[in-house]
Structures are given as C-alpha cells and as structure tokens.
Amino acid sequence: MSQTDDTDFTPYEGPAGGWGSLKSVTNILVEEGDIARAGAALLKQNKPDGYACVSCAWAKPADPLPAEFCENGAKATAWELTTRTVTPAFFETHTVSELRTWADHDLEDAGRLTEPMRYDRASDRYVPVSWDDAFADIGRTLATVDPKAAVFYVSGRASLETSYMWSLFARAFGSNNLPDSSNMCHESTSVALPQTIGIPVGTVTLDDFGKTDCILFFGQNVGVNSPRMLHQLQEAARRKVPIITFNPLKERGLERFTNPQSPAEMVTGHDTRISSQYHQLKAGGDIAAILGMIKALLAADEAAKADKLMPVLDHAFMAEHTVGFDDLAAKARSVSWERIEAVSGLSRSAIERAAAVYGRSKATILVYGMGLTQHRTGVENVQMACNLLLLKGNIGRPGAGICPVRGHSNVQGQRTVGVSEKPDLVPLDRIAEQHGFEPPREKGRNTVEACEGIIDGSVKAFLGLGGNFLRAVPETGLMEAAWERMELTVQVATKLNRNHLFNGRVAYLLPCRGRIEIDMQRTGRQWVSVESSTAHIHASHGLAEPIADTLRSEPAIVAGLAKATVGGRTTIPWDEWVADYSKIRDAIEATYPDIFRDFNTRAPQPGGFHRPLAARDRVWKTETGKATFITPKSLDENPDAPADAPDVIQLITVRSNDQFNTTIYGYHDRFRGISGTRMVILIGGFEMARLGLADGDMVTLATAVDDGVERSVSGFRVVRYDVPMGCAAAYYPECNPLIPLWHHAEESKVPAAKSVPVRITRMEAEKAA
Numbered sequence: 046m047s048q049t050d051d052t053d054f055t056p057y058e059g060p061a062g063g064w065g066s067l068k069s070v071t072n073i074l075v076e077e078g079d080i081a082r083a084g085a086a087l088l089k090q091n092k093p094d095g096y097a098c099v100s101c102a103w104a105k106p107a108d109p110l111p112a113e114f115c116e117n118g119a120k121a122t123a124w125e126l127t128t129r130t131v132t133p134a135f136f137e138t139h140t141v142s143e144l145r146t147w148a149d150h151d152l153e154d155a156g157r158l159t160e161p162m163r164y165d166r167a168s169d170r171y172v173p174v175s176w177d178d179a180f181a182d183i184g185r186t187l188a189t190v191d192p193k194a195a196v197f198y199v200s201g202r203a204s205l206e207t208s209y210m211w212s213l214f215a216r217a218f219g220s221n222n223l224p225d226s227s228n229m230c231h232e233s234t235s236v237a238l239p240q241t242i243g244i245p246v247g248t249v250t251l252d253d254f255g256k257t258d259c260i261l262f263f264g265q266n267v268g269v270n271s272p273r274m275l276h277q278l279q280e281a282a283r284r285k286v287p288i289i290t291f292n293p294l295k296e297r298g299l300e301r302f303t304n305p306q307s308p309a310e311m312v313t314g315h316d317t318r319i320s321s322q323y324h325q326l327k328a329g330g331d332i333a334a335i336l337g338m339i340k341a342l343l344a345a346d347e348a349a350k351a352d353k354l355m356p357v358l359d360h361a362f363m364a365e366h367t368v369g370f371d372d373l374a375a376k377a378r379s380v381s382w383e384r385i386e387a388v389s390g391l392s393r394s395a396i397e398r399a400a401a402v403y404g405r406s407k408a409t410i411l412v413y414g415m416g417l418t419q420h421r422t423g424v425e426n427v428q429m430a431c432n433l434l435l436l437k438g439n440i441g442r443p444g445a446g447i448c449p450v451r452g453h454s455n456v457q458g459q460r461t462v463g464v465s466e467k468p469d470l471v472p473l474d475r476i477a478e479q480h481g482f483e484p485p486r487e488k489g490r491n492t493v494e495a496c497e498g499i500i501d502g503s504v505k506a507f508l509g510l511g512g513n514f515l516r517a518v519p520e521t522g523l524m525e526a527a528w529e530r531m532e533l534t535v536q537v538a539t540k541l542n543r544n545h546l547f548n549g550r551v552a553y554l555l556p557c558r559g560r561i562e563i564d565m566q567r568t569g570r571q572w573v574s575v576e577s578s579t580a581h582i583h584a585s586h587g588l589a590e591p592i593a594d595t596l597r598s599e600p601a602i603v604a605g606l607a608k609a610t611v612g613g614r615t616t617i618p619w620d621e622w623v624a625d626y627s628k629i630r631d632a633i634e635a636t637y638p639d640i641f642r643d644f645n646t647r648a649p650q651p652g653g654f655h656r657p658l659a660a661r662d663r664v665w666k667t668e669t670g671k672a673t674f675i676t677p678k679s680l681d682e683n684p685d686a687p688a689d690a691p692d693v694i695q696l697i698t699v700r701s702n703d704q705f706n707t708t709i710y711g712y713h714d715r716f717r718g719i720s721g722t723r724m725v726i727l728i729g730g731f732e733m734a735r736l737g738l739a740d741g742d743m744v745t746l747a748t749a750v751d752d753g754v755e756r757s758v759s760g761f762r763v764v765r766y767d768v769p770m771g772c773a774a775a776y777y778p779e780c781n782p783l784i785p786l787w788h789h790a791e792e793s794k795v796p797a798a799k800s801v802p803v804r805i806t807r808m809e810a811e812k813a814a
C-alpha cells in the first residue's frame with residue numbers, strides 16, 4: 046500500500062514553481078485521459094466567467110492572470126474531469142472486501158462514480174439502485190433514528206447553496222450534528238479569533254499584500270497547499286519586504302519560487318527568494334517563539350523610551366482598542382530565555398532577529414496554517430499570533446492583518462451559511478420564521494464528538510456530503526471497527542474512497558456532479574458560489590459536460606434526501622430551489638442580510654464581493670468590546686507526551702505535493718525529494734544516531750501514550766531529513782491510526798495532528814522485507 050516499485054530519495058535542488066511544476070501539470074493531464082476536456086477547462090479556472098478551483102481556498106483576484114491556476118489546482122481539475130468511470134460493472138467485478146486492500150490512490154484513480162449504489166451485505170457488493178428508491182429507503186430508515194443520533198458531515202468543498210440546504214435538512218430533521226472538515230482544520234481559528242478580534246475569519250485581502258512591509262509566516266506550506274499565493278509573496282519579496290518563516294521543515298515554496306507564468310524567469314532559470322529569515326522551530330514551539338519575540342519587543346520598547354526614540358509598540362492603539370496587555374507583558378517578562386529556547390528550539394538571537402525586523406515594520410501580515418491550528422494548544426497558538434499583531438496595531442490597518450489560509454475551497458463559506466454544530470452561531474429564530482419549522486436549540490456534535498458517538502454506539506446514522514471522514518479523522522482502528530455498527534450510512538461523492546468501503550446496516554453511495562461540470566436544471570444553466578480565505582464571495586460556473594447523465598447535482602441530491610425525510614415539515618420549496626439556484630441565494634440573503642446583500646447580482650462580478658468584517662474597521666465584537674490580548678496558560682506544546690522519555694518523538698503529519706488531503710494523486714513529493722512511496726518517516730541525522738537508526742531502515746511507529754489502546758503503523762522507511770531535534774515528519778492519512786481521538790486542541794477539538802508522541806522501532810528483518 047502507498048508505494049510503487051520505483052522509489053527515490055534525492056534531495057530536490059530546484060525552486061517551487063518552475064519547469065518541475067509545468068511538467069507535473071502536463072503529466073497529470075495526459076494520465077487522466079482527456080487533455081481537451083481538462084485543458085480547456087483550466088483556462089477558465091478562477092476566472093469571473095469560469096469556475097472556482099476545487100483545490101484550495103486562496104483568493105481569486107478580480108483581474109486574474111492569463112492562467113490563474115497552479116500545479117495543484119491543475120491536478121485537482123484533471124482529477125475531477127478524468128474520463129475514467131466507476132460504473133455498476135466495476136462493482137460487479139470487485140467486492141467491497143477486496144476494495145479494502147486497494148491503496149487510497151487506486152480507489153480514486155478508478156474514476157468518477159456514475160450511478161447511485163446500495164450496499165448489499167449478502168454479496169458484499171455495491172448494486173445499482175434508482176435515485177427514487179435510494180431516497181425513499183434513506184428517508185424510511187432515517188425516520189427510525191433519533192435525530193440526536195444522526196450526524197450530517199460536510200467536507201469543505203460543497204458550495205454555499207448546497208451547504209445552506211444541507212444545514213436546513215439536518216435542522217428540519219431535528220439535529221444540530223453538523224460537523225464539517227473545518228473541525229479538523231481551522232476550527233482553532235474560528236474559536237480563537239472571535240475571542241481576540243471579534244470575527245471568526247481573517248482580516249487580510251489581496252490588496253493588503255501590495256501594501257505590507259513585513260510578512261510573518263507560521264506553519265503553512267504555501268508552495269504545496271496554496272501555490273497561487275506565491276504570486277503575492279514573490280511581488281512582496283521583490284519589493285524587499287522581509288518574510289520571516291517559522292516552520293520545523295524547510296519547505297521549498299517558502300524558500301525559492303520561479304513563476305511558471307513568466308517566460309523570462311522560465312528561460313533564465315531566475316528564481317526569487319521568498320523567506321528572508323527561516324526559523325526551524327520545534328513542532329509546537331510557536332507559543333514560546335512568539336512569547337520570545339514579545340519579550341524582545343518589550344525590551345526594545347523600553348530602551349527606545351529611555352533614549353527618547355520612537356516607541357516600538359503602538360501604545361496609542363493599545364490604549365484605545367485593547368485590553369489584557371499588562372498580563373501578557375508580565376508573562377513575557379517572567380518567562381526565562383532558557384525556557385523559551387528549550388521549548389521553541391530556537392536561539393535567543395534568532396528570535397531577537399525576527400523581533401527586530403517586526404519591530405521596525407509599520408504594516409505586518411501574519412499568515413498561518415495547520416502548523417498552528419492542529420496542536421493541543423491550537424487555539425492559544427492563534428491567540429498568540431493575534432497578540433503579536435495587536436502590540437503594533439496590525440489589525441484594521443492597510444497592509445496589515447491576520448491571514449489564516451483556509452483549506453478546502455468553500456470551508457470558510459460553509460460556516461457563514463449555517464453549517465455549525467453551535468446553535469448560537471446561527472440565526473435560528475430567523476430560520477424558524479423563514480422556513481416554517483422549529484430548529485433544535487441544543488449544541489450538536491463536532492467531528493471529534495461524532496467520532497466518540499460512533500465508537501460508543503450512540504451515533505446510529507452518518508450522512509456525508511463529500512469528504513472521506515473515516516480516513517481523515519484520528520483513531521482509525523477504533524473508528525473502522527465501530528463504523529459498521531451504525532444503522533444507516535450515506536455518502537454523496539464524486540469518487541470512490543476508503544470511507545465508502547465501511548457501511549452501516551443500510552448504506553448508499555450517491556454520485557454527484559463536480560463543480561467544474563455544467564449544471565443544467567429545469568430553468569436553465571445554474572451557477573453556485575463559494576467564499577475564499579480572504580472572505581470574498583463569488584460565483585463559480587461549471588463548463589465541462591458531466592461525465593454521466595445519471596449524475597445529479599449536489600443541491601438536487603440534498604433536496605431528494607430532504608423531501609424523503611422531512612418533506613411536509615417545512616415550507617421550503619425544495620423543487621423550486623433545485624430548478625433555479627437564484628432562489629436558494631435569495632433565501633440565504635434573507636437569513637443573512639448583512640453579509641449577502643444583493644447576492645445574486647454581486648457574486649458574479651469579477652472578484653465577487655467582500656463580506657463586511659468589523660475588525661477591519663476596528664470595531665471589536667468581542668465580550669469586552671475591545672481587541673483582547675489573551676495570555677497563554679503555559680508554553681507546553683504537548684501535555685500528552687510522557688515526561689522524561691527521551692525516546693519519544695513528536696510526529697508531524699503533513700501533506701505531500703502530490704495529494705489533496707486523502708486524495709492521493711501520486712507518489713512524487715518533488716519538493717522534498719521523495720519519489721515512489723509515501724511510507725517514509727523524515728528525521729534528522731542527530732536523532733537518527735541517538736535512536737540507533739540508519740537511513741533506509743524499516744520501522745514501526747507506535748503512539749507513546751498509556752490509555753490501554755495499542756496504536757501503531759509499520760513499514761515506514763527512515764529518510765534522513767532536515768528536521769529539528771525531538772521531531773519527525775510523515776504523511777497524512779497513513780499516520781492517522783496513531784492519533785488518539787482525545788489528542789486534540791482544548792477548546793476547538795481540532796485533532797492535534799502536528800504533535801503526535803511516538804516511539805520508533807526497527808522492524809525485524811523478515812517482516813520488513
């Protein structure tokens with residue numbers, strides 16, 4: 046599993062982008078069969094009259110480049126528009142048990158699902174079923190399930206229209222169990238930011254990148270996971286804007302970039318340095334590193350005061366707009382440099398160098414990703430990032446702000462339109478009035494709580510709108526064992542994945558059109574909309590012929606499920622909505638008038654429209670009415686790691702350059718020089734020597750916690766790599782069996798996938814062979 050016969054581990058010397066990226070795009074277009082279908086589509090990717098890329102959520106400019114797509118966006122398009130199909134004949138040939146032996150890559154690579162299927166346990170096969178029969182059976186079965194025992198999961202790709210309908214379907218059924226992929230991702234952001242600056246999303250827009258004079262970059266792998274952002278970074282670097290990166294791994298996209306869209310750069314091989322300082326901190330060392338920067342800034346500010354120079358901190362801003370500074374300052378002063386150095390893994394002088402550059406800046410952007418959010422202290426990490434910005438008034442100023450880089454292309458928007466297990470985030474009274482039903486008021490289950498319920502048997506039905514829940518969540522062993530005890534499992538999907546091979550008593554697999562495909566309904570061609578990382582809401586127009594005429598659109602499938610389940614219980618005109626999506630948008634506007642004013646006319650404009658964000662205007666919708674410094678409880682990055690156990694390593698799970706989450710396009714992680722396999726553990730030479738490991742050893746990784754559950758994965762090859770002491774890195778989802786379900790961020794419950802305590806042991810020779 047997860048490897049080919051031809052492996053290679055030669056360090057990559059090239060930049061991000063460049064010829065390597067063009068070659069990779071061409072390869073996947075050829076492999077997926079129909080260059081015309083995918084190639085023509087690509088020219089419309091992220092264009093005002095085209096579709097929003099189905100890969101990442103990075104902002105789409107109003108005046109796009111001639112080719113506003115990146116290597117990984119092209120892969121995502123080719124993957125969705127493949128000409129290969131998984132038809133009923135495929136399932137006749139392969140039992141579900143057999144398919145469980147297939148690798149993630151091979152399952153999705155088989156092609157697009159074409160017909161609704163029902164799982165038949167007697168033959169262990171998926172068998173075709175009509176849409177009407179599927180909906181009717183699902184409706185009947187769901188009616189036997191207590192609404193509190195049903196989970197309605199959404200992966201972050203579904204459009205605003207679909208997501209809004211999905212949340213109404215769940216609530217009309219009586220459930221607020223609406224976990225979404227953001228529960229494994231930026232939920233730490235959605236919890237931290239409202240407490241500190243009063244809004245749940247980032248404050249930065251693309252314009253700000255043109256005006257900034259300093260960028261701080263924490264735990265986000267831009268060259269792989271949001272490559273179009275490299276254009277903004279390259280422009281900033283050319284203006285000599287310092288970019289200071291904090292990341293345990295040297296990620297190539299953060300070091301050097303050659304713009305594949307620039308003929309001059311491609312011919313001359315010119316590349317732009319991205320980071321001006323690169324700090325390889327320990328996994329989980331961010332609170333300590335930022336606290337160190339704050340300590341240095343306080344000292345510099347006091348020195349400036351003594352010398353009657355310009356202050357380093359923005360005291361006027363803090364006095365007018367913030368609370369909590371004194372506590373934070375006291376904490377920073379009281380913690381010793383020795384402790385900061387030990388926990389962060391960085392030297393005092395390195396931290397002071399970063400602080401000095403930031404101290405001189407007049408407008409700083411702080412960018413971050415999963416390196417901050419997926420920790421036990423995920424929420425505090427984000428709060429620390431805000432603390433650092435607030436010290437110098439960097440919220441609500443042009444060229445400055447906080448920039449969480451969201452993952453899935455509409456994950457931010459789903460929250461905006463009501464996909465949330467937290468009822469206080471949703472205008473339930475308005476929904477009741479608008480749609481004629483009484484939504485439930487108690488808190489629902491998020492992802493971790495849904496998993497707890499599946500394991501303990503209290504969750505009886507799981508409906509998944511996209512995604513690969515079972516593969517994306519922690520605790521793979523217990524989860525796979527418990528999954529089939531459910532009464533009903535329903536998956537709406539474009540491609541086959543491992544989650545589809547675990548089925549409840551009644552189980553359906555419903556194939557949908559992708560966002561790049563034309564969506565023709567009774568009143569004509571439809572478009573949908575999404576919200577980007579910078580809170581721009583814009584239209585997405587499908588343009589390729591659907592791969593099969595048996596497919597339905599996501600809104601049509603949600604309507605089918607809803608009508609069969611909660612038919613007479615609401616005044617929602619499901620069929621009218623499916624016939625004309627502008628009516629869904631009218632309903633969204635009526636529920637959220639402040640955000641979606643003139644939704645139908647503004648979304649299709651170039652660049653869409655920006656949703657109002659109070660913090661940008663220095664209006665603070667926090668409990669205190671001010672922006673709030675929040676002092677971290679401790680510097681401890683991982684309370685779950687056993688104390689005094691020098692053989693325990695913090696495992697960071699990361700993405701390769703050849704995957705989109707659990708979708709594995711291939712086995713080439715070009716930037717890390719790893720080819721042909723994903724079964725590797727990257728570890729530093731010093732740690733290898735200390736643990737008695739050699740390059741090429743085959744090892745077992747076992748979770749180093751003592752809770753009575755055995756968790757291990759085997760067959761990983763040791764690869765010497767530049768990783769800080771005490772840490773190692775390996776790929777997600779191969780390592781998810783190692784993550785205990787309870788090993789998550791305190792408040793947000795985001796699984797702490799970036800700091801899993803593990804022990805590494807050599808496999809016996811015969812097992813490794």
Ligand SMILES: Nc1nc2c(c(=O)[nH]1)N[C@H]1C(S)=C(S)[C@@H](COP(=O)(O)OP(=O)(O)OC[C@H]3O[C@@H](n4cnc5c(=O)[nH]c(N)nc54)[C@H](O)[C@@H]3O)O[C@H]1N2
Pocket residue numbers: 100101102117230263264265266267269270271291292293294296326327328329330331413414415416417450451452453697698699700702704705706799
């Ligand atoms: N091509 C492609 N694009 C994607 C995705 C994909 O899988 N493939 N996934 C999408 C999704 S859903 C998401 S959420 C985003 C994810 O995008 P990212 O946020 O970039 O997520 P990861 O690849 O998991 O890696 C995070 C980075 O954090 C670093 N890191 C790990 N631990 C720490 C730490 O303790 N501190 C610091 N400072 N850094 C740390 C890692 O070395 C890595 O460079 O990308 C989205 N875009």
Ligand SMILES: Nc1nc2c(c(=O)[nH]1)N[C@H]1C(S)=C(S)[C@@H](COP(=O)(O)OP(=O)(O)OC[C@H]3O[C@@H](n4cnc5c(=O)[nH]c(N)nc54)[C@H](O)[C@@H]3O)O[C@H]1N2
Pocket residue numbers: 153200201202226227229230231415419452453510511512513514517518537538539540541542557558559560599698699700705706707708777778780781784798
């Ligand atoms: N260890 C570890 N675990 C992690 C992470 C990590 O960094 N480390 N990252 C976490 C993060 S940030 C996230 S967001 C989650 C991702 O979790 P998910 O969002 O659940 O997973 P994906 O892999 O994105 O889902 C891929 C599947 O989506 C389906 N799909 C694709 N396009 C469409 C579409 O248009 N419509 C529908 N209905 N289905 C579609 C396909 O069937 C495909 O197989 O994983 C989390 N898990």
Ligand SMILES: [Mo]
Pocket residue numbers: 226229230231451452453
């Ligand atoms: Mo994500």
